[in-house]
Amino acid sequence: MNDQSNTPVVIATEPPILAGDTLPSLDLVRRVVVSHKKVVGADWRNRDFVDFNALKTVFENCDFRYSNFERAYFRDARFVNCRFDGARFHECNFKSANFYRCDLKFAHFHECLLEVREFVASLPAEPNIRRESLSNLKANAIEVGDYENVGFLVLQEIEATKRHYSYAMSGFDTYYRNKYPTFAARAHAGLKLLWLNLNGLVWGHGEKPWRLLGSCLVTLVALGFVNFWSVMPRVGWDNTIGGLNVLTYVLRLFLDMVPDEQFQGFVVVDYAAVILRYVYIGLFISVLYKSISHR
Template identity: 30%
Template sequence: MSVVKIDDSGRETLTDKKINSHISNEKFENRLFVRLIVKDKNFEKVSFKYTNFESSYLRGCKFDSCDFTGCKFVGTNFSGAKFIGCKFDYTIFEKTIIDNDILDNCCPSQENLKLKFARTLRVNFQQLGDSDSVNKAIKVELDATKEHLHKAWHSNESYYRQKYKNIKRIEMFFYWLNFSFWDFTWGNGEDILKLVRSVFIFFILMGLFDIVINQNQYLTSNSFDFIWQMPVKIPAIFFATLSSPNYPLWYTTLVFFVRLVFFSLFTSVILKRLNRR
């Protein structure tokens, strides 16, 4: 049996420190900063790889082209801090005050890393009760997830073709198809306008079906009168305030089922919004 050798990581712990000057082209890698204090200082091309920040205060600082790969921020205050062209691959945020502008200019380029980045920020903003930032992070996360699923089965990039082969590639296609369907239907629970659009599309389908069922009336009577009645008639049938003996049982059952689904989705969207406040 082989002996497993576990070496010390060499992480240096720095507690109750303060930085009083601008810093550029330095390395603060694999360190643990506890209650670090920095205010209104500039950091340019500084590497913080695999460094943890706990209960630190970095207010009003400017980070330009810094590397935060593998970092973890816990209870850290970045109020007023600016991040320009920084790298945040595999970074974790917990109960950290930070502006949501970071989602605009510092997201990782790869979609799988981008969605993880947006997800950790979403959870972080939820911990702080910042509903607007949560919504913004969710949008970035959903967009990145959709693109990631699409590339998983369609892209010829070496990363995706090595990770998703054969059956796994087919599975990712169906994952993408399911995700895209619900994204179109109701924005995966985040876009009430898409849900309203889906209801109107269903109304149009109901109108076409009504024309097929009552085609004799359309041919023998003034068809324009029937068309002008559609905007009132179709919603009335959908909400069960009007019934027609011409409709088959399977159709009325389908409308009833779809109505329940749309009501459930609408309720879910409203509750999600309220729970973030």
């Protein structure tokens, strides 16, 4: 089997055909078999492939642009410098497949088994294109029940979106200068970027539960520090035990426990602590539901 890896590729169809660098001009090609072969320079654009068997096949400098693949088997395949612009894959298997210097612009996957991180590493760098590809990979992961990678894809999509809005604000290139030509459009992009950064800081976009706990504690400590300047002149340093009782007051208020009113500070801090209680309860329930629903 290994001795045949560099032999000319014979593609078996009905009827059998011999493929050199290109396939014959066929609109629909069924039962293609190139497993355990090496395919170099094949031009397979604008074709409809059904039952494409490419187990452990090496593809080099091949062109798959705008082709449709149904039930293709690319397990353990290796793609080197191949183009997949606009290609569509339905019920295909890419488990353990590897990609090197491949172009996956606008490639679309539906109900496919993928090595998600391998595909993400090969996605285009342009953030507007990248986030569309990540959105498709996320939808595909949900379709096949690959919830382990859904969170990873969500965060990758958000990072691409943040870079997209950052480019929009700065007018990074002609595309962004044309798409966001006015100050108002760029300001709107800036507000969306600010919201995404704040969302990530508070709870990691729902994918980082420990970020939620950390931001909650930091916020409560900050509220306690604000209250300290109101309580300290009235109560004194010793009675606050170095400010610890002021922080305890805010924590008890947040947890809906009866606080010691002696250490009450600014009223606005009290309202903020109560509001934060319900906000963080809602965020916690959302994270918990997401975690349970994916089991």
